Amino acid sequence: MIKAVRGFKDVLPEDTVYWRYLEEEARTLFESFGFREIRIPVLEKLELFQRGIGSTTDIVEKEMYVFEDRNGELLALRPEATAGVARAFIENSLHMKDPVNKYYFFGPMFRHERPQAGRLRQFHQLNVEAYGVKSPSLDAEIMAMLHMLTQKLKIDDALHLEINHIGCPQCRPIYRDILINFLNNQKEKLCKDCKRRLEKNPLRVLDCKKEGCKNIASQAPQIIDYLCDQCKDYFDKTLDYLAVSEVPFVINPMIVRGLDYYTGVVFELTTDELGAQNAVAAGGRYDNLMKELGGPDIPGVGFAIGVERTVALMKKRYTLEEETPLFFFAVMGEEAKRVALPLALKLRQEGVKCEMEHSDKSLKSQMRKANKLKVRFTVIVGEDEVRKGVLTVRDMEEKKQFEIQAQISELLKLAEAAR
Ligand SMILES: [Zn+2]
Ligand SMILES: [Zn+2]
Numbered sequence: 001m002i003k004a005v006r007g008f009k010d011v012l013p014e015d016t017v018y019w020r021y022l023e024e025e026a027r028t029l030f031e032s033f034g035f036r037e038i039r040i041p042v043l044e045k046l047e048l049f050q051r052g053i054g055s056t057t058d059i060v061e062k063e064m065y066v067f068e069d070r071n072g073e074l075l076a077l078r079p080e081a082t083a084g085v086a087r088a089f090i091e092n093s094l095h096m097k098d099p100v101n102k103y104y105f106f107g108p109m110f111r112h113e114r115p116q117a118g119r120l121r122q123f124h125q126l127n128v129e130a131y132g133v134k135s136p137s138l139d140a141e142i143m144a145m146l147h148m149l150t151q152k153l154k155i156d157d158a159l160h161l162e163i164n165h166i167g168c169p170q171c172r173p174i175y176r177d178i179l180i181n182f183l184n185n186q187k188e189k190l191c192k193d194c195k196r197r198l199e200k201n202p203l204r205v206l207d208c209k210k211e212g213c214k215n216i217a218s219q220a221p222q223i224i225d226y227l228c229d230q231c232k233d234y235f236d237k238t239l240d241y242l243a244v245s246e247v248p249f250v251i252n253p254m255i256v257r258g259l260d261y262y263t264g265v266v267f268e269l270t271t272d273e274l275g276a277q278n279a280v281a282a283g284g285r286y287d288n289l290m291k292e293l294g295g296p297d298i299p300g301v302g303f304a305i306g307v308e309r310t311v312a313l314m315k316k317r318y319t320l321e322e323e324t325p326l327f328f329f330a331v332m333g334e335e336a337k338r339v340a341l342p343l344a345l346k347l348r349q350e351g352v353k354c355e356m357e358h359s360d361k362s363l364k365s366q367m368r369k370a371n372k373l374k375v376r377f378t379v380i381v382g383e384d385e386v387r388k389g390v391l392t393v394r395d396m397e398e399k400k401q402f403e404i405q406a407q408i409s410e411l412l413k414l415a416e417a418a419r
Contacts, residue, residue, distance in 0.1 A: 007113070007121025017320045018311045019124075023106060025152045026126050026305075030104040033145050035128060038103040040084045042110070046074040052083030052293055054260025056200040058193075063111040065121075077110035081127040082261065082286065082302060083293070089131060090295030101131040101298075106307075118277065120308060129302035134287060136234055139265050139301055140241030146269060146281055146303055147247045155313040159280060162252035163242075163267040164224070165235040166203065169288075171228035172263075176202060178221050186216045203256040209276065222253035231264065238265055261286040267303070273316065274309055281305040326415055327354035328375040330366035336381040339406055343379075343391075346408045352415045370396065376418050379411070 004010065011019060027037075046066055053060050065077040078084050085103060088094070094101055105127040113119040128145070130138060143161060150156040167175055179202050187195060190205065194213050197204045206217045227235065242249050249267075257266045266284030274280075283303025290298045314320075327347060329340040337358075344356045355373060357366050363380070370378040380392040390403045393414065404410040 005121070007115040007119070009120055009122070013322065015311065017322050018314050019307060021320055022153060022307065022310055022314065023126070026104070026106075026149055029145065029149050029152060030128060033102070033141070034100055035102040035104040035130075038085060038088065038105050039107070040078075040081070040088050040105065042078055042108065043075050044078055044084055044087065046076045048083050048087055048293070049076055049079060052086065052261060052289060053080065054201075057259055058204075059111065059259070063113055065110045065112055079111045080109055080259070081105055081107065081125060081304060082129060082259075082289070082300075085127070085129050086286075086289050086293055086295065086300070089298075090290065090293060095132060095296060095298055102129070103131075104128050118275070124307035126305040126307060127302065128283075128304075129300060131290070131298050131300045134264075134285070134299040134301075136237035136265075137241050139238050139285065140245060140247070142283070142301055142303065143242060143249070143267060144245045144247045146283075146305070149305070150269070153310065153314055154317060155310065158271045158273050158313050158316075159269050160271075161247065161249040161267060161269055162255050163239070163249050163265065164251065164253055164255040165227060165231055165238075165265050166256055166262060166284075167223055167227055168231050168263060171226060171231055172223070175221070175223045175226040178226065179203070179205075182220055183216070189213075189216055201260075206254050206256050217254060223256075224251070224253050234264065257282065257284055261289040261292065263287045265301075269305075271309075271313060274312055277309060279306070280309045280313065323353060324374040324376075325353045325355045326375065326418060327352065327377050327379055327411065328366075328370040328373055329354065329356040329379045329381060330363060330370060331357055332363060332380075332382040333360075333386075335383070335386045339386055339391075340379070340381045343406070343408055343411060347411060347415070350412060350415075352412070370394075377414060381406075 049060055049064060059079045064079050067075060069075055085105060108122050108124050110122055112121055115121065128142065130142060147161060150159050166172065180198065183198055183202060183205055189212050191208060191210045191213050194205045194208050205213060206220065255266055255268050262284045264285035264287065268279045269281035270278045271280055281303055285301045287299035289300060290296055329344055331337050331340045340356055344354050347354045367378065376397055378394040378396060380394065385391055389406050391406050392401060392403055394401045
């Protein structure tokens with residue numbers, strides 16, 4: 001028995017109904033905001049992520065699926081979408097072609113994380129990216145869109161929008177030095193990972209999940225107090241736009257995001273309902289990413305929503321079921337199949353969902369199947385019906401049985417009445 005790779009999971013039909021609902025709601029909403037769909041490869045050159053996400057981040061250092069292909073080229077399965085979308089943007093000169101550079105994107109991401117902690121190695125995201133403008137009103141609009149999606153999915157009661165500002169190339173280095181200084185005095189109390197992060201990526205210490213580090217982080221100097229005038233003004237305006245848009249939020253100075261490309265406003269959508277995995281969506285500004293990747297100096301903002309976590313919240317709140325077929329054709333014998341098959345095909349052509357039995361089981365067993373399928377009408381076709389040119393229809397809801405002519409128009413009348 002060959003099993004799936006550890007951390008990789010099948011999504012079965014009883015779950016895909018939630019996935020599809022989420023995707024359809026997201027698609028409709030994002031497009032109403034002017035976002036357009038982009039699709040990018042799952043595989044990129046390793047260098048893209050090293051330069052885009054940062055070679056000292058946990059993702060790039062420890063979690064990527066990296067391998068050499070048959071030509072000796074170093075490749076990686078994408079661990080997130082933003083670097084790839086930025087690459088596509090530069091490569092296709094989208095800033096020259098499109099008047100509005102707003103894209104959304106659905107797809108799987110890959111990280112070699114610990115499955116024992118309930119983490120998946122292939123997980124899925126909905127991504128949104130807007131390039132070309134740096135403006136507090138755009139940032140607020142994007143967060144409002146995220147909030148609106150959670151309202152449409154009826155999970156907004158489970159979520160908090162937490163927001164922070166992590167400075168710019170002028171003010172962040174000053175804060176960074178102050179933070180390193182503070183953390184150095186507490187170094188012995190930090191966990192192993194944070195000791196390592198201290199020099200390379202000290203902001204990461206602030207969102208370490210270990211108790212000891214959390215304690216230290218809670219007393220650490222906060223970036224908000226060290227923002228330059230420009231950053232402070234930008235942050236204030238963003239918060240004001242959120243307030244007038246009636247998007248609820250809290251400021252959390254501990255939100256720093258783990259990727260190097262973030263600058264300025266960052267945010268997370270968190271929940272208390274999923275244990276340690278509390279971030280359902282996350283995003284922020286990445287104004288230097290394009291330039292880092294050798295492209296034009298174009299700012300960007302966006303977010304990613306975790307599909308598995310969002311679906312978990314949806315399932316806690318409501319049940320979605322697949323559409324049941326309207327008709328089930330119970331057929332006895334080959335002549336009956338010759339009558340039923342073209343009728344079933346025509347129904348589907350008209351968009352009516354139906355199911356036809358192909359095994360040669362007894363009528364009793366076919367009726368059991370019709371019950372299990374929860375169809376409205378079972379259409380029985382046996383020798384008698386074939387001879388008389390009729391169909392016996394059992395209305396499973398009204399619990400009555402009648403005959404109709406074996407014609408598609410008769411079946412469509414029933415379908416119409418059942419709508
Ligand atoms: Zn600044
Ligand atoms: Zn730590």
